[in-house]
Amino acid sequence: MTTWNRPGASVTMLLSFILFTSLSRAAKVMFTTGTDVHGVTRELAANRYPALYTGDYGDCLGGESLFRITRFDGAYYADNMTIVLHMDGTSSLRNESLMMRIAVDAYGENRFDMIVNPCNLNIASLCPVLADVPVKAWAEIRVGPQQIGGIPEIAYEIPDFEGTTRVQFFANSSQKEVGCFQAVMKNGNSLSHAYVIAPFMGLFTLAAIIASFLTATYGISVPHMRMHHAHSLSVFIVFETFQTIFFSGALSVNWPPILIAWWTNFAWSAGFVYSPPFVRSINSFAGVKGNSSQVGGSVPTIANTGEDLVGKIYGRSLMARSSFKASDPWRYEWGGDPVPAGLPLPGTWTGFPATLAAIGIPAADAFVFGLLWFLIAIAFLVVVAAVGVKILLEVLASTKWIKEDRLAYFRSYWVGFLGHALMRTLIIGFFMLMTLTMFQFTIWVSVGPMAVAAVVFFLVLMGVTSLVAYGCRYRTRHGAFSIAKDRVVLYRSKWFILPIWQTRLTEHKLGVKPVFSFPVYRLRHDDHDDDYPTVHLDQPYVKKFAWFTARYRRTRWWYLAYYVAYLFIRAAFLGGAGAVPLVQVYGVLALDVVNFAVTVILRPFKGTRNTAMGVWILSICKILTTGISIAFLPQLNVNRIITTVLGVIIIVIQGFTVIALLILIILSALSSRLSLLRNQEDFTPRWLDLIRIRYFEKMQTKAQDKWKPPKGTTSTEKELKKPTTPPEPHFAVTGVRRGSKIEDDFDDSTVYDSQQSFHEKGSHQSLTGKSRGRNSQAGSIRSRLSSGSLPRTGRVSRMSWSSREFGDPVLLERPDSTLAKRLSGITFTITPDDSSSTMTKDNGSMSGESSISHVRPQASFRSLRSQSTTRASSINENASTPTPTRDAFGFPALNRPSTLPEAAEPEE
Numbered sequence: 001m002t003t004w005n006r007p008g009a010s011v012t013m014l015l016s017f018i019l020f021t022s023l024s025r026a027a028k029v030m031f032t033t034g035t036d037v038h039g040v041t042r043e044l045a046a047n048r049y050p051a052l053y054t055g056d057y058g059d060c061l062g063g064e065s066l067f068r069i070t071r072f073d074g075a076y077y078a079d080n081m082t083i084v085l086h087m088d089g090t091s092s093l094r095n096e097s098l099m100m101r102i103a104v105d106a107y108g109e110n111r112f113d114m115i116v117n118p119c120n121l122n123i124a125s126l127c128p129v130l131a132d133v134p135v136k137a138w139a140e141i142r143v144g145p146q147q148i149g150g151i152p153e154i155a156y157e158i159p160d161f162e163g164t165t166r167v168q169f170f171a172n173s174s175q176k177e178v179g180c181f182q183a184v185m186k187n188g189n190s191l192s193h194a195y196v197i198a199p200f201m202g203l204f205t206l207a208a209i210i211a212s213f214l215t216a217t218y219g220i221s222v223p224h225m226r227m228h229h230a231h232s233l234s235v236f237i238v239f240e241t242f243q244t245i246f247f248s249g250a251l252s253v254n255w256p257p258i259l260i261a262w263w264t265n266f267a268w269s270a271g272f273v274y275s276p277p278f279v280r281s282i283n284s285f286a287g288v289k290g291n292s293s294q295v296g297g298s299v300p301t302i303a304n305t306g307e308d309l310v311g312k313i314y315g316r317s318l319m320a321r322s323s324f325k326a327s328d329p330w331r332y333e334w335g336g337d338p339v340p341a342g343l344p345l346p347g348t349w350t351g352f353p354a355t356l357a358a359i360g361i362p363a364a365d366a367f368v369f370g371l372l373w374f375l376i377a378i379a380f381l382v383v384v385a386a387v388g389v390k391i392l393l394e395v396l397a398s399t400k401w402i403k404e405d406r407l408a409y410f411r412s413y414w415v416g417f418l419g420h421a422l423m424r425t426l427i428i429g430f431f432m433l434m435t436l437t438m439f440q441f442t443i444w445v446s447v448g449p450m451a452v453a454a455v456v457f458f459l460v461l462m463g464v465t466s467l468v469a470y471g472c473r474y475r476t477r478h479g480a481f482s483i484a485k486d487r488v489v490l491y492r493s494k495w496f497i498l499p500i501w502q503t504r505l506t507e508h509k510l511g512v513k514p515v516f517s518f519p520v521y522r523l524r525h526d527d528h529d530d531d532y533p534t535v536h537l538d539q540p541y542v543k544k545f546a547w548f549t550a551r552y553r554r555t556r557w558w559y560l561a562y563y564v565a566y567l568f569i570r571a572a573f574l575g576g577a578g579a580v581p582l583v584q585v586y587g588v589l590a591l592d593v594v595n596f597a598v599t600v601i602l603r604p605f606k607g608t609r610n611t612a613m614g615v616w617i618l619s620i621c622k623i624l625t626t627g628i629s630i631a632f633l634p635q636l637n638v639n640r641i642i643t644t645v646l647g648v649i650i651i652v653i654q655g656f657t658v659i660a661l662l663i664l665i666i667l668s669a670l671s672s673r674l675s676l677l678r679n680q681e682d683f684t685p686r687w688l689d690l691i692r693i694r695y696f697e698k699m700q701t702k703a704q705d706k707w708k709p710p711k712g713t714t715s716t717e718k719e720l721k722k723p724t725t726p727p728e729p730h731f732a733v734t735g736v737r738r739g740s741k742i743e744d745d746f747d748d749s750t751v752y753d754s755q756q757s758f759h760e761k762g763s764h765q766s767l768t769g770k771s772r773g774r775n776s777q778a779g780s781i782r783s784r785l786s787s788g789s790l791p792r793t794g795r796v797s798r799m800s801w802s803s804r805e806f807g808d809p810v811l812l813e814r815p816d817s818t819l820a821k822r823l824s825g826i827t828f829t830i831t832p833d834d835s836s837s838t839m840t841k842d843n844g845s846m847s848g849e850s851s852i853s854h855v856r857p858q859a860s861f862r863s864l865r866s867q868s869t870t871r872a873s874s875i876n877e878n879a880s881t882p883t884p885t886r887d888a889f890g891f892p893a894l895n896r897p898s899t900l901p902e903a904a905e906p907e908e
């Protein structure tokens with residue numbers, strides 16, 4: 001059998017195969033004939049891959065074997081029913097007869113067991129073992145169907161076969177075990193394809209990063225940029241998904257190897273990008289000692305001959321693989337190496353060390369390794385990338401490759417953006433660093449890494465905690481906290497029992513069918529100032545703490561504070577409780593269930609895609625993974641074939657999670673594209689334009705984040721059903737004066753038209769979106785602005801009221817951008833004539849805005865606007881004069897936060 005007819009054969013294997021076939025074309029290859037268990041006889045190349053063969057090997061006496069082994073290859077050729085064993089090494093035994101036991105275990109059961117006398121196998125160097133004679137054993141054992149009957153055919157195909165080969169030596173004189181070597185068995189198929197999957201995932205992650213970056217940097221008005229940014233997929237969630245999948249392997253249970261192989265594909269997200277020089281240099285620091293060119297034990301100490309065996313043992317001719325002769329027609333390419341220092345014995349798949357071993361990293365190195373990669377991520381991927389983008393943009397702008405004002409905001413305040421990027425990176429790395437530091441505390445190897453881990457633990461924990469606390473305090477520094485008594489009422493909805501606050505019920509005059517209620521205390525915060533902008537409109541706050549609040553709903557801006565606490569507890573269980581698997585597994589499971597409930601109740605995210613992933617898919621994936629992992633607890637001793645099936649189920653669950661994530665990244669990239677084109681009047685393809693407008697309108701509605709009575713509640717005031725929502729705005733535009741214009745000569749009806757529409761089209765009519773294709777909207781604008789026969793372009797110079805006045809450099813390019821302006825949220829509102837201050841909260845912004853678009857561009861427009869300055873002056877995109885002072889993050893400090901036409905409600 002050769003590699004090419006193995007479906008899952010990995011790419012490297014293919015490459016090395018191509019390499020070796022080209023080599024072996026040159027050298028001579030022997031052919032034999034063989035008959036398999038079905039009686040089929042074939043001609044077989046000597047260098048073919050066996051059906052099952054050994055990989056890396058280690059000393060199963062924990063370094064106490066009286067042999068040192070530089071080569072240990074075992075294989076089972078199914079096509080000629082032969083077991084082949086090849087061992088090279090030395091021994092400290094002086095003159096000893098031995099017995100050998102060869103055992104193959106697979107899926108928790110012994111499948112092949114054979115006790116042989118080496119003399120019968122013609123292994124001269126073991127019959128007897130002499131101190132000065134190197135051990136060179138080559139055995140071919142013909143087996144019959146009854147001996148290998150324990151190995152089913154599927155074993156030759158299933159990826160990540162769970163099996164080991166173990167060879168033990170017993171001394172005849174003392175009848176004690178003097179040597180034991182174990183190697184993992186494989187069939188060449190594996191789910192571990194990190195070199196393909198990791199870059200693939202990395203590309204998608206990059207797409208998410210770019211979408212996130214562009215939505216955060218494109219635009220002029222900070223609250224508006226934040227609003228669009230909130231709808232891009234959070235990079236934190238992307239990384240959290242990958243990290244969650246990888247750190248599933250941190251539970252101290254007996255994993256099926258198929259799962260461990262699968263997780264290697266996600267190790268990169270936690271910084272585990274294997275590179276041998278890295279590992280070697282960390283080994284010496286982390287106190288991992290050993291020699292990776294041999295396994296086995298205490299030869300020099302046992303040797304009581306007084307001879308310096310070391311010199312002989314370390315002789316060059318004994319080096320692993322050095323005996324490989326390219327010209328040997330019987331040579332083969334399969335086989336493993338001595339297990340690298342610090343890795344567990346091959347064939348043990350228990351806990352985090354096994355997961356780390358699959359990527360070649362000793363457990364003792366894990367923390368230092370992760371920390372180094374995290375620092376590299378901070379230093380290069382974030383700082384260098386931000387500076388690089390800044391420089392690139394400047395160069396492109398100066399060479400006129402891009403428009404002068406492209407990403408102007410980022411280019412002006414890139415230091416502030418860099419600050420946010422660093423904060424987000426710290427949040428992304430928080431869970432991983434906490435897990436690894438606490439894991440390091442549990443494996444005491446040497447002082448150096450412990451000290452570093454302690455320092456990093458303290459710095460990161462204190463840093464993140466204090467920054468988060470500062471973010472919360474900064475927002476709530478005005479006003480006071482109070483503890484109020486409230487009740488949670490559990491009521492019967494159609495199918496579910498749902499909770500609701502008593503105060504909500506009284507406030508909104510809702511009636512429910514209560515099932516049960518209990519009193520609780522609620523922490524409330526009162527601003528004392530009704531004019532205080534809400535968290536997302538508080539510009540100085542957004543500029544400082546967008547990393548903290550940007551993606552969350554108005555009333556859940558503090559969610560990250562909760563989530564950091566959750567991540568810390570999870571890291572404590574995963575990293576710190578490894579010694580007590582029961583506590584660890586059930587602790588993580590309980591925590592994830594609680595977190596799921598809390599997250600579902602809070603619904604913290606503003607964007608749908610973030611909600612889908614962050615609230616639902618990821619939480620469910622965590623719960624299912626941990627729940628199924630209970631079956632792997634060593635105490636339960638579940639049949640290994642069943643655990644493999646369960647492992648495959650976990651892989652399917654996590655695979656679907658990843659697929660969902662990739663789909664959401666694509667959707668987020670598309671929606672971010674829409675966000676970036678928000679200032680574009682003409683949008684192709686046309687059919688997407690309707691989607692675009694709906695997207696923006698939905699975003700506007702969501703930005704207000706109003707509380708809606710849930711299903712199953714009824715208003716107790718039938719006739720006063722309306723007042724549960726704020727009263728509709730009534731305008732009386734009194735101040736629209738206009739002078740005669742040239743346009744009037746063309747079309748006199750427009751003024752009345754527009755004024756009428758101002759009254760008639762209250763608010764929601766133009767908002768429902770159904771009646772509002774882009775064409776009809778644009779058409780209506782055009783007809784109202786119609787200048788008779790004047791072509792559209794002819795009007796450009798006269799539309800002085802358009803974006804030019806607002807100084808939006810992006811809009812400067814496109815003078816005719818009424819729609820664009822509306823979509824980009826440059827909104828202004830008209831103070832309502834009734835005293836209701838809640839008018840603007842509902843859809844005043846849109847109504848004001850869209851009404852304006854119907855109002856004739858006049859001098860009076862400006863007076864209209866100046867009337868409504870106080871709170872309604874909206875986001876003033878006066879970016880033509882960016883000379884304000886700067887705050888801590890390098891953002892311009894504003895004296896007074898401007899507000900979206902959203903009423904400042906006291907935070908809940």
Ligand SMILES: *[C@@H]1O[C@H](CO)[C@@H](O)[C@H](O)[C@H]1NC(C)=O
Nearest residue numbers: 032034045046077080082140
């Ligand atoms: C089976 O094939 C292997 C590998 O080519 C070879 O070493 C072994 O001698 C063969 N067995 C028999 C019985 O021919």
Ligand SMILES: *[C@@H]1O[C@H](CO)[C@@H](O)[C@H](O)[C@H]1NC(C)=O
Nearest residue numbers: 094095096097128129130131
């Ligand atoms: C090993 O011991 C046996 C008997 O115990 C003896 O006959 C033999 O000569 C010894 N071989 C060597 C090389 O010392």
Ligand SMILES: *[C@@H]1O[C@H](CO)[C@@H](O)[C@H](O)[C@H]1NC(C)=O
Nearest residue numbers: 097098099117119127128172
């Ligand atoms: C070692 O002991 C076994 C079992 O007692 C015996 O069958 C075998 O012949 C012995 N080997 C030698 C070389 O004497």
Ligand SMILES: *[C@@H]1O[C@H](CO)[C@@H](O)[C@H](O)[C@H]1NC(C)=O
Nearest residue numbers: 290291292293294313314319
């Ligand atoms: C490992 O052993 C080889 C010989 O087997 C020796 O040449 C090498 O220096 C050793 N390396 C370490 C790190 O001890």
Ligand SMILES: *[C@@H]1O[C@H](CO)[C@@H](O)[C@H](O)[C@H]1NC(C)=O
Nearest residue numbers: 701725728763764767842843
């Ligand atoms: C606008 O307000 C009206 C009444 O308050 C409401 O029915 C309508 O759904 C609102 N539209 C939007 C888009 O919020």
Ligand SMILES: *[C@@H]1O[C@H](CO)[C@@H](O)[C@H](O)[C@H]1NC(C)=O
Nearest residue numbers: 806807876877878879880881
């Ligand atoms: C916009 O900037 C100009 C130039 O500094 C300034 O005179 C004007 O008052 C600003 N407009 C607003 C609305 O802030």
